[in-house]
Amino acid sequence: MAVAHLRLRLLAAMVVALVGLQGGSSATFTISNNCGYSVWPGLLSSAGSAPLSTTGFALAPGASQAVAAPAGWSGRMWGRTLCATTDGARFACATGDCGSGDVQCNGGGAAPPATLAEFTLDGSGNLDFFDVSLVDGYNLPMLVTPISNAAAASASSGKCAATGCVAELNSACPADLRVASASSSSVACRSACDAFGSAEYCCSGAYGNPNTCRPSAYSEFFKSACPRAYSYAYDDSTSTFTCAAGATDYAITFCPNAGTPTSVKSSGQNPQAAGLPQLNDTMVYFGGGGGNPQASGATTAAYSLAAVLIPVALLLL
Secondary structure: OHHHHHHHHHHHHHHHHHHHHHHOOOEEEEEEEOOOOOEEEEEEEOOOOOOOOOOEOOEOOOOEEEEEEOOOOEEEEEEEEEEEEOOOOOEEEEEOOOOOOOOOOOOOOOOOOOOEEEEEEEEHHHEEEEEEEOOOOEOOOEEEEEEEOHHHHHHOOOOOOOEEEOOOOOOOOOHHHEEEOOOOOOOEEOOHHHHHOOHHHHOOHHHOOOOOOOOOHHHHHHHHHOOOOEOOOOOOOOOOEEEEOOOEEEEEEEOOOOOOOOHHHHOOOOOOOOOOOOHHHOOEEOOOOOOOOOOHHHHHHHHHHHOOOOOHHHHHO
16 A cells, blocks of 8 residues: 555656646747848856757758757847858858857857857746847847747737847948958858947946936937847847737847848858858957047948848738
């Protein structure tokens, strides 16, 4: 009898454990490359989050790959461009490189500038929280689209919507934020914090709160082109989105506007061409590099913004 009771108690414990494992809400991320060149997605789990099945892989033009995330997962995803293997068999990318020396990022984050998608699953109020951030700069267009049923969308109080930056900003990037490589005159666009390092742009020190850290001409360049994306550290009100946890999957698309060329594509260069392994060693930064930007920089940002004529609203409606 005692043995029977012990077996029943063990069985009950196993059932409780299985229910606990299955009760959490998870999501599937489908990452697609709509660019005219290869993109290498990078994936980074936040501290304390369970690792994903992959931390990096290659996506040829038109390819996609699904990645399942466990309940409570938090982390970020981005695209790496102009990647190749050096003579020493070290893998490196001109933009978004994670420093691992491998296609898998293995816990490494994106080197700025990089367009970032950030997620927290099963957050407060049984909601997923997500955003697309340009706080660390921009390297390619990205769109995050929630895929959920009508009831789930309604439960998220109208904030379950697509977000991202679908505009091509590299060619329009202000000169003092622009990043070039051996193969292209513009492959990425730095944030003002990364370019100049001042507390005013980095929202640090005396500017470390939303009352003192305000939008700048540079952050407004990003915000005007991509109104739903984070443009500086305290850009929360218009840039954070929520969907019902456990009832929503997410599509992440690079270059969602297929008709819009990007600087890599329009340069006529093949990102996998033989001459690209040295790209990380030949990056060229225009302007910035410390101190304050010249007064002409803000004017340059305004003129650059005028050149961005992308139908952003059509893709985000």
